[in-house]
Amino acid sequence: MPSKDRQSVDQPKNPSSPAQAPTRDLTCNERVLSFSSPQLMGVLNITPDSFSDGGQLFNAAGVDLDAVRGQAHAMVAAGAAVLDIGGESSRPGAVAVSPAEEQRRVLPVLEALADLDVVLSVDTYHAATVRAAIDAGAGMINDITGGSDPAVVAAVADSGVAYALMHMQGSPQTMQQDPSYKNVVAEIAGYLALRVHECEQAGISVNRLIVDPGFGFGKSLQHNLDLLRQLPELRVGNSPILVGLSRKSMIGTITGQPVEKRLAGSLAAVLLAAQNGANLIRVHDVEESADVLAVFEACRAV
Numbered sequence: 075m076p077s078k079d080r081q082s083v084d085q086p087k088n089p090s091s092p093a094q095a096p097t098r099d100l101t102c103n104e105r106v107l108s109f110s111s112p113q114l115m116g117v118l119n120i121t122p123d124s125f126s127d128g129g130q131l132f133n134a135a136g137v138d139l140d141a142v143r144g145q146a147h148a149m150v151a152a153g154a155a156v157l158d159i160g161g162e163s164s165r166p167g168a169v170a171v172s173p174a175e176e177q178r179r180v181l182p183v184l185e186a187l188a189d190l191d192v193v194l195s196v197d198t199y200h201a202a203t204v205r206a207a208i209d210a211g212a213g214m215i216n217d218i219t220g221g222s223d224p225a226v227v228a229a230v231a232d233s234g235v236a237y238a239l240m241h242m243q244g245s246p247q248t249m250q251q252d253p254s255y256k257n258v259v260a261e262i263a264g265y266l267a268l269r270v271h272e273c274e275q276a277g278i279s280v281n282r283l284i285v286d287p288g289f290g291f292g293k294s295l296q297h298n299l300d301l302l303r304q305l306p307e308l309r310v311g312n313s314p315i316l317v318g319l320s321r322k323s324m325i326g327t328i329t330g331q332p333v334e335k336r337l338a339g340s341l342a343a344v345l346l347a348a349q350n351g352a353n354l355i356r357v358h359d360v361e362e363s364a365d366v367l368a369v370f371e372a373c374r375a376v
Contacts, residue, residue: 097353098312101281102193102213102236107155109314109353111371115156115195116149116360117320118142120179121163137179139186150192153364156214157190158356159183160197164218164291173200177207184210195238201225208233216316218242218291220269224276231277238284238316239269243292253292259304262287270310284354285309286316290324298324302343305350318356319343320363341366 100107120131131142146157161179162171188211195214196207204215204226214236221227221239230237241262243253255261266285274280287301287308309315325339337359344366347355357363
């Protein structure tokens with residue numbers, strides 16, 4: 075994993091704004107996500123050490139598939155359009171795992187949830203896991219490194235899955251030590267535009283690409299707030315925007331609450347993200363977040 079992202083204010087500018095064209099649908103193999111309204115991505119962490127729910131679905135005995143199925147079915151019933159399955163924690167300071175271990179955690183989950191009417195996303199930056207996940211039926215790859223590994227990009231290009239490109243400064247081991255930018259919004263907008271362009275050049279059609287500013291991945295609280303306020307500036311053409319704010323440390327810093335008491339702050343972030351143009355919102359609490367979006371949509375329709 076690279077220790078530093080490619081930042082430059084000279085990178086390609088964002089060519090359009092969300093007001094100029096409706097947000098493009100996202101093709102995920104045979105499924106298509108439409109963003110006429112914001113959609114929810116439910117989090118399934120198959121890890122012992124994720125910051126919020128590590129150990130709930132995976133422990134020393136392995137994957138608890140009954141618990142996974144129960145949580146996944148509840149999320150889909152509550153309105154999740156995507157389930158994001160992660161086999162490696164990306165919290166600050168997390169220890170990396172091997173692709174083989176990641177696949178031991180993730181692949182049984184893909185098999186167990188194959189019958190659900192939902193897009194199954196796999197959160198990985200390992201090329202071997204990407205290929206195995208695609209073969210096992212994943213409809214999306216969620217890459218926290220923004221496509222920094224050409225082998226990952228090539229594997230996605232050879233498939234029909236959607237590809238989420240996230241910005242991260244540094245790595246999970248170093249990203250929160252001293253994040254700094256000259257202009258956080260301009261630099262990340264330029265980075266995402268560059269990554270979309272490079273993925274298109276590699277053969278990934280733009281209707282399979284979604285961008286993510288990477289809240290909390292090498293950002294201070296002020297950086298995160300600037301990005302949330304100016305979210306429309308991060309859109310690349312009319313590609314959709316993915317955000318993940320649920321239960322993160324920025325919510326804890328603002329509210330003073332520990333992880334288990336960050337629901338209210340996370341729901342406020344869901345509403346702000348939706349108001350500012352987020353299309354796919356990654357959350358732990360799908361049912362409550364769906365209620366927020368229902369109220370948002372009702373008010374928008376008046």
